[in-house]
Amino acid sequence: MSKIKLSLRSTREYGESRALFIDRECLVEYDGDVCLREKDFKLLVEYLPKLKNLLKDYDYCLVVAHLPQVAKGWLNHKELEKMDQKIIDDSQKNELQIDAVMNCIHSPDEDGIVALCIPCSCHPDRGGLFLQAAVKYNLSLSRSAYVSYKDLKINKSLGLDFLNFNDL
């Protein structure tokens, strides 16, 4: 018993639950480099069945994104909340249950909103979003996975499996 407790205290193992983290870029499409308004993007409905199928093996579905456009002052919080809700609602309409959308809204650049232009821990390079989720949802990160088009270097050190969206 004491052995289990010890292992749960390591940075990647908070519990036994498994999460499927999905890079937001796999779920939405929009014109241009960034999307700044809720009405300008749409859900990639045709990809949802394969994600839904994959989700059978996981307890939680969490969408993650890096949106430095908030720190730069191009995208405001209210609009971002609407976008997050649209992702959740439209996915649900297509029978994909998303538990939460988690965003890093910071930028290491100095050109933007001072309070948000910081070297944050939730930046995709540092993996703080995954660790926050691990605490909140009692996750075992080594039994969880990240779906994206590109691997993050931090995945490996957190023990997260990387699933290439192109190969699903």
Ligand SMILES: [Zn+2]
């Ligand atoms: Zn951040």
